[in-house]
Amino acid sequence: MLGINDPGIYLGYLFSILGLIACIVYGILNWNKGRETDIEEIQKDLEWESKDELTKGEI
Template sequence: MFGISDPGIWLAYLLALICLFYSIWFGVTHWNKGDEDSTNSQEPEK
């Protein structure tokens, strides 16, 4: 398939794509996660 006959090469491409999609998912789900803590600490206590 596509001139690549070695299954190890296909495995490397597959793992690279899995890592890419995981890193995108992780970045989107954890976007600005620590910002709530830093803004709440600057508010005056009541």
């Protein structure tokens, strides 16, 4: 079939297509997750950044 005699080639194609589908499903399910929405967490990060020496330009 299609001039390919080795079943390993078919498995390679199959796994690459399954991997593509798995990545697409994972991306759709986790599209907007991971963003900080807690006000206290955002405030802590802003305070930490204001105390950080590298963000002030003092190297």
